[in-house]
Amino acid sequence: MGTVTINALSKSYGDLNVLNKINLSIEQGTFVTLLGPSGCGKSTLLRCIAGLIEVDEGQIMFGNEDVTHLTPQKRNIGMVFQNYALFPNLNVWENIAFGLKVQKLPADEVKERTREMIQLVALEGKEKALPSQLSGGQKQRVALARALVLKPKMLLLDEPLSALDAKIRKNLRLQIREIQRALNITTVFVTHDQEEALILSDEIFVMDKGEITQFGSAKTIYTQPANDFVAGFIGHYNILNTEHFEGFSKFSHKEGRFALRPEVIKISHAPSELAARVTAPMQVKDIILLGSILRYIVKDAYTELVVDCLYEEEIPAFKIGEQVFVHFEPEKLKRIG
Amino acid sequence: MKNRKSSALIVLLVMLYMVIPIVFTILYAISTKWQITLLPEGFTLKHFHSLFTNLRFYQAVGRSLSVSIISIALSFTLLLPVIYMGKVHFPWLNRIMRFVSMIPFAISGVILAVGLIKLYSSGPLAISGTVFILIGAYFVVIMPFMYQGIKTSLDTLEVKTLIDAAKLLGASEWETFWKVIFPNLIKGVSVSVLLSFAILMGEFVLSNILVGGNYETIQVFMFWSRGVSGHYSSAIVTSYFILIVAVTALILYLNKYDTKRG
Numbered sequence: 105m106g107t108v109t110i111n112a113l114s115k116s117y118g119d120l121n122v123l124n125k126i127n128l129s130i131e132q133g134t135f136v137t138l139l140g141p142s143g144c145g146k147s148t149l150l151r152c153i154a155g156l157i158e159v160d161e162g163q164i165m166f167g168n169e170d171v172t173h174l175t176p177q178k179r180n181i182g183m184v185f186q187n188y189a190l191f192p193n194l195n196v197w198e199n200i201a202f203g204l205k206v207q208k209l210p211a212d213e214v215k216e217r218t219r220e221m222i223q224l225v226a227l228e229g230k231e232k233a234l235p236s237q238l239s240g241g242q243k244q245r246v247a248l249a250r251a252l253v254l255k256p257k258m259l260l261l262d263e264p265l266s267a268l269d270a271k272i273r274k275n276l277r278l279q280i281r282e283i284q285r286a287l288n289i290t291t292v293f294v295t296h297d298q299e300e301a302l303i304l305s306d307e308i309f310v311m312d313k314g315e316i317t318q319f320g321s322a323k324t325i326y327t328q329p330a331n332d333f334v335a336g337f338i339g340h341y342n343i344l345n346t347e348h349f350e351g352f353s354k355f356s357h358k359e360g361r362f363a364l365r366p367e368v369i370k371i372s373h374a375p376s377e378l379a380a381r382v383t384a385p386m387q388v389k390d391i392i393l394l395g396s397i398l399r400y401i402v403k404d405a406y407t408e409l410v411v412d413c414l415y416e417e418e419i420p421a422f423k424i425g426e427q428v429f430v431h432f433e434p435e436k437l438k439r440i441g
Numbered sequence: 442m443k444n445r446k447s448s449a450l451i452v453l454l455v456m457l458y459m460v461i462p463i464v465f466t467i468l469y470a471i472s473t474k475w476q477i478t479l480l481p482e483g484f485t486l487k488h489f490h491s492l493f494t495n496l497r498f499y500q501a502v503g504r505s506l507s508v509s510i511i512s513i514a515l516s517f518t519l520l521l522p523v524i525y526m527g528k529v530h531f532p533w534l535n536r537i538m539r540f541v542s543m544i545p546f547a548i549s550g551v552i553l554a555v556g557l558i559k560l561y562s563s564g565p566l567a568i569s570g571t572v573f574i575l576i577g578a579y580f581v582v583i584m585p586f587m588y589q590g591i592k593t594s595l596d597t598l599e600v601k602t603l604i605d606a607a608k609l610l611g612a613s614e615w616e617t618f619w620k621v622i623f624p625n626l627i628k629g630v631s632v633s634v635l636l637s638f639a640i641l642m643g644e645f646v647l648s649n650i651l652v653g654g655n656y657e658t659i660q661v662f663m664f665w666s667r668g669v670s671g672h673y674s675s676a677i678v679t680s681y682f683i684l685i686v687a688v689t690a691l692i693l694y695l696n697k698y699d700t701k702r703g
Contacts, residue, residue: 154609175608176609181609189599189605192598192625193621202607206612250606
């Protein structure tokens with residue numbers, strides 16, 4: 105199919121501008137994620153690509169083919185929905201074979217391709233089960249097999265893991281990634297979960313208010329947020345203005361806004377021994393245990409910071425109310441405005 | 442424990458309240474004479490024999506079944522596309538349908554019958570006194586139940602997502618409707634069909650006023666037979682009751698079989 109290109113795509117509902125001149129390009133065989141909060145337009149964009157929503161303006165190209173006004177039936181796209189959208193009256197086998205039967209393929213081919221897909225998603229033995237007899241994870245695997253059986257040019261995943269519990273979600277996302285790599289299929293994944301986006305994606309498009317606010321690899325998005333929104337959405341970045349650094353020594357910037365990752369900040373009982381580090385005396389306001397991470401909230405008269413430390417010792421090294429020193433390398437400070 | 446006992450007692454009382462008239466009707470249908478004694482003086486099947494050898498009875502049952510099935514089929518066939526289109530493409534249509542479907546509750550049978558006779562006794566569509574006017578009237582009577590059954594079934598189906606999924610698998614809207622939406626509606630609608638069937642089989646006012654002897658239904662036949670004997674009437678009621686139970690059981694069995702499929 106080649107590259108998927110979207111040029112100046114817009115979509116409105118009445119006065120509400122849901123997508124505002126979206127431009128993006130997706131390379132063949134890559135796994136990209138549309139990441140953003142609810143209502144940012146990511147699902148609408150996905151449905152425009154699928155042909156389920158008519159666009160107001162703009163163009164969608166699959167390679168050299170303009171598909172902007174093609175019906176969904178003619179786009180050869182596979183899609184997995186958040187709520188599975190399995191046909192309740194059909195069993196696992198019939199659900200997966202549905203698209204092949206609609207295309208009136210020979211019975212032998214239908215049988216062979218359906219069997220292959222059932223193996224791919226590891227649902228052998230469940231062929232006769234109705235959707236109501238399956239768990240959430242199994243349902244989503246059937247939906248994935250049903251979407252892939254037609255050998256689509258592109259796979260669209262609309263928050264497919266949101267309705268699942270944490271353990272199944274983790275297993276299934278790895279399974280999705282393995283299948284995507286094995287089939288080398290261009291995949292667009294929609295999610296509001298930054299962790300999922302970072303784990304799965306070759307490239308992430310961060311969306312806000314109907315626009316793509318930043319795109320790039322997971323590493324770029326995480327380490328170099330382009331603005332307040334990305335910094336706030338992608339991690340627990342500390343967003344700071346110059347005046348918040350009043351209490352810090354060796355802070356040399358004059359004006360601007362900065363993003364500082366919680367894990368690059370260190371805490372110690374004594375001032376940093378490394379003279380080059382930006383340092384400030386602060387007080388521990390709160391301690392939150394996040395599994396392997398211990399999150400400290402520290403403050404001084406000018407600001408409040410989130411600091412993430414690896415939870416190595418059973419008893420936290422610092423107590424609430426204790427006076428500590430926080431310090432970080434100056435280059436870890438990312439200017440975002 | 443005390444709560445469970447009192448609940449069981451209430452259920453038992455309700456069951457007795459409903460079952461006693463049926464049991465005594467059946468007893469009366471098979472009794473020789475039951476006037477001044479506590480229990481029947483003797484038992485006989487002669488009333489059933491004379492009922493089951495009466496061609497008029499079978500014709501009446503056949504007419505009632507036909508008119509009920511045709512009315513329900515017509516209602517389902519006409520309402521389903523309208524409600525489906527309202528759900529999928531034109532939401533304003535369902536607002537109108539909701540209002541229209543409530544109207545039959547506000548009009549009593551006698552008023553409806555008189556109005557229909559007045560309207561259809563002359564003019565280009567003079568169907569008064571024929572079975573067609575009865576089918577039309579029955580269509581109106583069962584509309585609230587059929588509308589609600591179809592609407593609720595569609596609402597629980599997430600129709601739009603299913604249509605989207607089917608489209609992406611290459612299915613046309615027609616294929617989607619027949620292969621995905623329609624089979625999933627049957628189960629939900631069957632309760633409305635049952636309810637409508639029971640109402641129409643037991644309907645007397647409209648059939649008596651609108652068609653009467655021209656198209657004698659089971660209820661009109663039962664009305665006529667009250668002059669023959671009470672035992673004979675009871676035999677008709679018993680047969681009618683068994684028929685309704687059999688049809689209900691059949692539909693429920695088919696639904697259960699469908700659920701267990703696979």
